[in-house]
Amino acid sequence: MKRKIEKLGHSQEFTPLLSYTPLSGGKRLRPYLIYLFSEPLGVSKEIYLELGTAVELFHSGSLVQDDLPSLDNDDYRRGKPALHKLYGEGRALLAADYLMLYSGKIISSISLPAKLIVELMELWNETALEVIEGEFLDISISKGRPEEVEKIHRLKTASLFGFCFSSPYVCAGEVRKAISMKSAGIDFGRAFQIFDDIKDKVGSIATLGKTPGKDESQGRPSALRYMEIEEAKEYARKLYTEAIKKIEFIEARKALLEILSMIEKY
Amino acid sequence: MKRKIEKLGHSQEFTPLLSYTPLSGGKRLRPYLIYLFSEPLGVSKEIYLELGTAVELFHSGSLVQDDLPSLDNDDYRRGKPALHKLYGEGRALLAADYLMLYSGKIISSISLPAKLIVELMELWNETALEVIEGEFLDISISKGRPEEVEKIHRLKTASLFGFCFSSPYVCAGEVRKAISMKSAGIDFGRAFQIFDDIKDKVGSIATLGKTPGKDESQGRPSALRYMEIEEAKEYARKLYTEAIKKIEFIEARKALLEILSMIEKY
Numbered sequence: 001m002k003r004k005i006e007k008l009g010h011s012q013e014f015t016p017l018l019s020y021t022p023l024s025g026g027k028r029l030r031p032y033l034i035y036l037f038s039e040p041l042g043v044s045k046e047i048y049l050e051l052g053t054a055v056e057l058f059h060s061g062s063l064v065q066d067d068l069p070s071l072d073n074d075d076y077r078r079g080k081p082a083l084h085k086l087y088g089e090g091r092a093l094l095a096a097d098y099l100m101l102y103s104g105k106i107i108s109s110i111s112l113p114a115k116l117i118v119e120l121m122e123l124w125n126e127t128a129l130e131v132i133e134g135e136f137l138d139i140s141i142s143k144g145r146p147e148e149v150e151k152i153h154r155l156k157t158a159s160l161f162g163f164c165f166s167s168p169y170v171c172a173g174e175v176r177k178a179i180s181m182k183s184a185g186i187d188f189g190r191a192f193q194i195f196d197d198i199k200d201k202v203g204s205i206a207t208l209g210k211t212p213g214k215d216e217s218q219g220r221p222s223a224l225r226y227m228e229i230e231e232a233k234e235y236a237r238k239l240y241t242e243a244i245k246k247i248e249f250i251e252a253r254k255a256l257l258e259i260l261s262m263i264e265k266y
Numbered sequence: 267m268k269r270k271i272e273k274l275g276h277s278q279e280f281t282p283l284l285s286y287t288p289l290s291g292g293k294r295l296r297p298y299l300i301y302l303f304s305e306p307l308g309v310s311k312e313i314y315l316e317l318g319t320a321v322e323l324f325h326s327g328s329l330v331q332d333d334l335p336s337l338d339n340d341d342y343r344r345g346k347p348a349l350h351k352l353y354g355e356g357r358a359l360l361a362a363d364y365l366m367l368y369s370g371k372i373i374s375s376i377s378l379p380a381k382l383i384v385e386l387m388e389l390w391n392e393t394a395l396e397v398i399e400g401e402f403l404d405i406s407i408s409k410g411r412p413e414e415v416e417k418i419h420r421l422k423t424a425s426l427f428g429f430c431f432s433s434p435y436v437c438a439g440e441v442r443k444a445i446s447m448k449s450a451g452i453d454f455g456r457a458f459q460i461f462d463d464i465k466d467k468v469g470s471i472a473t474l475g476k477t478p479g480k481d482e483s484q485g486r487p488s489a490l491r492y493m494e495i496e497e498a499k500e501y502a503r504k505l506y507t508e509a510i511k512k513i514e515f516i517e518a519r520k521a522l523l524e525i526l527s528m529i530e531k532y
Contacts, residue, residue: 013406014399070355087396089336094402098395103431104370105391125371129364133280136360140279
């Protein structure tokens with residue numbers, strides 16, 4: 001995965017910008033989730049690494065873009081200067097495009113029967129568009145009513161988790177089961193985003209790797225606009241447990257519970 | 267095509283931004299080229315309209331992005347205010363993402379056998395990435411040596427024409443022939459870009475629908491950095507004629523020659 005990312009792009013001018021954010025750390029939570037489901041389903045390592053790379057590159061591209069002055073205007077990401085602070089906004093923006101589009105390239109080249117690739121592409125394209133639409137609503141809807149906040153969480157964050165939960169099933173040929181797993185992934189992702197909103201409120205730059213308190217100062221929709229911190233935590237835990245109940249593999253359930261206890265600490 | 271574009275996005279807040287640039291006119295040259303090859307190959311109208319929409323939406327998304335202050339910084343496009351002048355940079359940027367990613371969604375849902383869709387997706391993803399890399403080099407390489415200018419033209423402009431020439435062949439199942447047609451489309455696109463560079467130098471805002479003289483004032487790579495206008499025209503005509511020679515359909519050849527005479531007028 002690392003070697004592939006280091007070689008992205010065909011121009012020596014472009015390559016360093018493309019690998020900067022994907023290789024600057026981060027939890028790699030999304031590829032890990034894909035692995036968690038792929039392993040018991042018998043999806044090959046080659047395939048789940050490709051899927052994980054696709055998701056991680058898209059996620060990195062969207063982070064590069066989020067940090068731009070016209071969006072979240074953040075100078076730091078993963079404890080390092082944001083890409084546009086090093087290379088300027090225009091170049092960072094094009095690197096973000098490339099990373100987001102590259103995911104489609106990876107997915108369309110996965111070694112699976114053509115029919116499954118087409119299923120996977122449809123799932124992927126829907127996901128990618130949902131993320132962008134969620135980001136759009138995030139900056140367009142000031143504060144937000146509860147149902148708007150929920151919609152934004154579902155699109156901008158949870159949709160990608162839905163892909164992580166369901167794509168291994170598509171690869172295993174279990175296309176129907178993939179649909180219900182997508183909804184479990186969305187619940188998981190909504191819980192994740194609520195914890196993220198809490199972190200943004202109470203975290204420090206050291207624990208976040210980015211500037212805290214931005215949701216509030218930018219008037220962004222947040223779960224904490226209509227819930228107290230303890231209430232939000234309780235709600236997120238409930239969503240989380242609901243999602244885990246739908247998971248058929250004991251090992252994956254255990255791993256997800258461990259992730260929960262990590263996410264809860266801040 | 268128009269009705270589909272008017273309904274893009276799932277949120278009433280997003281839809282108007284997504285249709286603004288694609289429906290604001292433009293020559294629709296790329297969908298027309300797809301039609302020119304699809305018709306004699308017997309590719310159905312349903313399919314070539316989908317292909318044309320995909321290409322036009324991607325192209326519109328890249329124009330929205332190009333106009334942003336961090337790239338070309340243009341306030342006008344197709345004689346109307348650029349999208350970011352109406353909705354702000356952040357929202358315009360996300361609309362551009364959506365339009366560019368939506369093309370992949372259209373292509374992966376075309377009603378063709380899965381094997382051909384996968385071929386088409388691979389061709390498309392390669393094209394989209396080339397366009398972005400070309401735009402990156404365009405703003406990263408100041409002025410540019412002749413071979414650099416040629417590379418940038420090939421990537422940022424000609425690659426999409428390569429797709430227009432070759433994708434109908436993929437849809438018709440003639441995957442091998444598609445490869446040589448891609449190269450004809452690239453020659454055509456290079457010629458097109460040289461004429462565009464000439465227009466940028468000698469055109470007016472009325473004929474261009476955007477601010478003229480920007481290549482030079484921004485130090486952008488242009489064919490006119492190393493060729494006089496007449497020399498550049500001669501070279502572009504040569505590339506154009508070479509491309510047309512490779513085309514097997516007389517009607518398509520004729521139509522392309524008509525396009526040439528239109529492009530030459532400015």
